[in-house]
Amino acid sequence: MRYPKLRELKEAVKALIKGPYTIKYPYQPAKTYERFRGRPYFHEEECIGCTACAQVCPSKAIEVKDTVAGAKGKRKLTVHWDICIFCGQCQANCPTGKGIVLSREFEFATTEKREALKQEIEKEFVLCECCQEPVAPYDQYVWTAKRLGPLCFSNSSLVLFYLRLLNFASKAKSPPKKEEEISRAERIRVLCPRCRRQAVIKS
Ligand code: SF4
Ligand code: SF4
Missing domain, CATH: 3.30.70.3270 (Alpha-Beta Plaits)
Structure with a gap:
């Protein structure tokens, strides 16, 4: 019984010196860790x-x-x-x-x-240059191309987009096309997966 009482006394003295553990929130800002x-x-x-x-x-x-x-x-x-x-x-x-x-x-x-x-x-x-459906956010395309580096040459849309970003390729001037109008030539465009599949099937 003697030791716990001493421990409590020690805590009381510590609290007297250090001040209370609680703060006067909201009158004082609360500290977060x-x-x-x-x-x-x-x-x-x-x-x-x-x-x-x-x-x-x-x-x-x-x-x-x-x-x-x-x-x-x-x-x-x-x-x-x-x-x-x-x-x-x-x-x-x-x-x-x-x-x-x-x-x-x-x-x-x-x-x-x-x-x-x-x-x-x-x-x-x-946007897909054929059907005008979203392909990916612009920033996501840039981020992915940079992360992949030379590996982005395995994805035609991505590499074309990246070459344009570096001003090594110009933007396609021909108007958007419907799925049934997609030909082999459309492979050299930034396409959504569905239009890319059509272009590959027709090639
Ligand atoms: S995952 Fe959702 S719930 Fe969890 S912190 Fe983020 S926004 Fe809040
Ligand atoms: S980059 Fe991060 S914050 Fe932005 S959409 Fe993706 S997961 Fe969410």
């Missing part, structure tokens, strides 16, 4: 729009919306903080490692509607 999992943020310049984060998100807090209007296509990625459970799966599975990163923010109280608790980013699509 380095590995604290708070509000996730997209980092637009690092995100390639691949949607891996949306696929692994257990609470479906990341929404993906693809739209094509005329010769332009966009992918909108939205992270809904009101649904997020701060598991960190999005960050852990992001291929660039920095496209979405959890911050140490945890305060969500707002006078706005809960729908306002979100962040949106947009990525431009590379």
Whole structure:
């Protein structure tokens, strides 16, 4: 019985010198630790729009919306903080490692509607030069081509896209074609997998 009492006394003296363990939150800012999992943020310049984060998100807090209007296509990625459970799966599975990163923010109280608790980013699509369907986000194509290096020569669309990026090839001038009009010549174009298959079958 004697030793526990001494231990308590030691703790009491320590607390007197160091001060209380608790803080006066919300009157003082709360300290979060380095590995604290708070509000996730997209980092637009690092995100390639691949949607891996949306696929692994257990609470479906990341929404993906693809739209094509005329010769332009966009992918909108939205992270809904009101649904997020701060598991960190999005960050852990992001291929660039920095496209979405959890911050140490945890305060969500707002006078706005809960729908306002979100962040949106947009990525431009590379469209198929025959059917105008989205092939992949532009940034994802650039990232993949750079990662593959000389290996991207195994994919005609990817290598053509990369050569254009380096100004070693010009953009196709002929108008988009329907699936039944696709000929052998269309192989030298940036195509979606379906049109590429048609072009290969006809060659
Ligand atoms: S790059 Fe990362 S943040 Fe962007 S869509 Fe892919 S997984 Fe999500
Ligand atoms: S932290 Fe978890 S729940 Fe929140 S967006 Fe990322 S994967 Fe989804």
